[in-house]
Amino acid sequence: MNMHQPCFLQYLLLILVPLLLSASAYDRSGEFIFDGFSGNDLITMDAASVTNGLLSLTSGQKELRGHAFYAFPLDFTSAAVPNSSAVLSFSTTFVFAIIGPYDDLSGHGLAFVLSSTNDLFTALPSQYLGLLNSWNDGNSSNHLLAIELDTIQSTQFNDINDNHIGIDINSLSSVASHTAGYYTSNGEFHPLKLISRKPMQVWVDYDSNHIMLNVTIAPYFMSSTKPSRPLLSTIFNLSSILPTATVYAGFSSATGTLNCKHYVLGWSFKLNGEAASLNYSALSVKTIQELAQQVPTSDHPGSYKVLICKILLPIVAIFVLVSAVLVKVHMKRRSQERAELDWQREYGPPSFTYKELLAATHGFKDKMLLGRGGFGSVYKGVMPISKQIAAIKRVSPESRQGMREFMAEITILGHLRHRNLVQLIGYCSHKQHLLLVYDYMPNGSLDCYLHTQDHGNTNLCWAQRFHIIKGIGIASGLFYLHEDWEQVVIHRDIKTSNVLLDSEMNARLGDFGLARSHDHGADAHTTHVAGTYGYIAPELARLGKATKATDIFAFGVLMMEVTCAIRPIWVNTTDGEPLALADWVLAAWQGGSITDAVDPRLDSYVDEEIELVLKLGLLCSHPSPNARPCMRLVMQYLQSDTPLPSDFQPNSLLSIGVIQDEMHDQRAMSCPSAAITDLSKGR
Structure with missing residues (x-):
């Protein structure tokens, strides 16, 4: 026996060494496809396993997690751009099914994952989906992107409902989410029930050139025709999230107090290209159907x-x-x-009692007053028990628009979740008292920083102003309202006094009292002029119909106002005549240097950025609504992903002063109930 031991060791080494080498190798091709699963090139951990051609992420037991990753790390480095920090584009698609114990109640969902590690041993089950835990949720060091298919509403993470798809960046509080479903070619939305026990297909596509991440889902029976319109579409640069050289792709799932099984039937992935189509005839759909039929129904709560x-x-x-x-x-x-x-x-019931808000504001004393507007006053409040600081708006009972504004804030802003929108915390309705409670913005409104008489401590440098405008500021919030939420929200009162600044000088758009919402592909049902003089688009003054284009007009004026620190309509001290800010900027451009219009207090700025913002401001406030760009294109301009149109020159613009005169001529035509604010008074 001793004579054969060296030979045996040699054979053992010959077997183990290639396995170890292959396990540590990288997949440089960045492309793979699983038309059903056999366990090859796949790492399963915790409750995950491969059976009958299916990748089973959970075994049906309670409080478990399951992980499955492609065995080889992927190299997201761009070979075409050496030393580049940008990650490559990628495309992936997979078919999944969730089989729970009941028709209307399930355990937690599953997630597609891109991560810097495939060892998530510290992650928790239940609402953490096997991805993170209570102490690392939200940490930038996680280097994790997840597309969650969530079937439980967790208030901890501000979930929109118990049947949604979300994009998670280093946190389970989604940066974007939407009720599960798909859009048909005519723009009609069809909801899907994730716990229906039926197979469904998901597509995830990232375009690194436009830093655009799209997520699409459809029923399995129409998988061969991917919906042309994605369910979720958000701009996010993944270069700051994913390490370029070592990225693991896979799936994570978890159960909670209810047993549930999560399956993946097929999976295709490709770096820098479109993922190959799955061979649907090879997928174990019949097995899923049989498993769904085997679920007992005797324990269903409905039987009682x-x-x-x-x-x-x-x-x-x-x-x-x-x-x-x-x-x-x-x-x-x-x-x-x-x-x-x-x-x-x-x-829903009131979030606060009148007694609580009365105590928080010391009886609505003037020393707690933050400001007054057309619909009421805003007070600083300190909640008696939690000690949370909040801004409390007391809607004036004498205001004809008071109740309408109050309801608009709750029904629209109460459902929106975005880092560049002021968050509505709750409300109180007590007899004649209507009160709204918001997150407190310690740095006040943008208007104060631009137009205050004492400029000593309130001047903003150009870097701060550009930060407030661009894709991580007002533009990002407006893109979410127009394009990225489940409905279109028309704000109708975009102006600097409605842009508030948090403790880190991040911009948040507030005051949704005039806002209206409608379905994508439909028209807004507005017939009255609403807004603030100077920000009102000419077609809105004529017709009273608010659209995304009228919001973009106001945003264009706001961009110029932030850059020039001049109000949209101002009085020329030379002759006392009113002038439009857009005319001032246009005259500077026609004079050969558009930067001559910049706020003289700015002693340091980037010429290219100033030119971009001012020209884009003119383009957004173009007299013709058809010439104005959509917010998706505005974001691309601000991110320098797309150049401004080459044919956009001063002579292509009409005098916007004429347009402002036309708008003022429409005052007599406006409905008596129209909510229009004078610039000098605020709202």
Whole structure:
């Protein structure tokens, strides 16, 4: 036996060394496809396994996590651009199915993952989806991108509902999310139920040139025709998230208090190109259908409904009869409260009591006053128990628009989640008192920094102003409202006094009292002029119809105002005549140097950035709405991904002063209920 030991060791080394080498190798091609799974070129961990051609991420037991990664790390380095920090574009598609114990209730979902490591041993199950944990959620050192298919609404992470798809960057608080579903060729949205036990296909595409990440989903039966319009589309530079040389691709899933099984049927991936189509005939769809039929239904909560009804129905009937007698006694009181109760049923109960907000503002004392507008006053408040600082708007009961603004803020802003929008915390409706509670913005409004009489401590340098404008400022928030949320939101009152600055001087767009929302592909149903003089587009003054283009007009004026520190309509001290800011900028451009219009307080700036912002401001405030760019294109201009049109020259613009005169002539035509604000008074 001893004579054969060296020979045996040699054979053992011959077997192990190639395996070790292959395990540490990189996939330089960046392309692979799994038309069903056999376990080859795949690493499964925790509860994950491969059976019957399916990648099973969870075994159906409670409080478990499962991970599966492509065995080889991917090299996202761009060979065409040596030493470049930009990651390559990528495309991937996969078919998945979630099989839970009930038709209307499930465990947690699954996620497609790109990560700097395939060892997520510290991650937790349940709402953490096997990706992160309570102490590293949100850390920039995670280097993680995940596309979550989430079936549980977690208030901890501000989930929009219990059936959504989200884009997660180093955190489970999604940077963008949408109810699961797809758009047809005519723009109609069709929701999908992630826990339907039916296979579905997901596509994830990243364009590094335009730093655009798209996510699309469709039912399995139409997988051969990918919807032309993505469900989610967001601008994000993944170069700051993913290491370029070592990236692992795979899936993560987790269960919570309910048992649930997550399956991946097929998967295709490609770097710097479009992922190859799956061979649908090779996928184990029939196995999934059989597994779905095997799920027992006897334990479903619905099976107890009949029994509960039989027991409780007589009791409920007696209770209803007694209640009917009491209702008659208190009929008068109920009629007085009916409107308030109906309103609360639709929009939810008040978040705060009037007593709490009264205490937070010291009885709405003037020393807590932050400012006044056309619809009420805003106070600084310190919540009695949590000590959280908030901004509390008390809507004036005398305002004709007060209730409409109050409802618009709750129904629209209450559902929006974006880092460049002021967050609505809650509301209170008590008798005649209507109050709205927002995140407190310690640095106040942008208007104060541009137009305050005392410039000593409030001047903004160009870097700060450009930061406020571009893709991580107002432009990003407006892109979300127009393009990236599940509906289109028209703000209708974009101006510097409605741009607030947080503690780090990041811009947040606020005051959604005039905002209106509508479905993508539909028209906004507005018939009245609303907004602030100087920011109102000419076609809005004529027709009273607000559109995305009228918001972009106001944003163009705002960009010029931030750069020049001149109000949209100002009085020439020489002759006392009113002038439009756009005419001032246009005259400087015609004179040969558009930078002559810049705020004289700016002693240091980048000429190219000044020219870009001023010219883009003129383009956005073009007299013709069809000539104005959409917000997606505005973002590309600001990010220098796309140059301004070469034929956009001063002589291509009409005098915008004429347009402003035309707008003022429309005042008499406006509806008496139109909400228009004078620039000198604010709102």
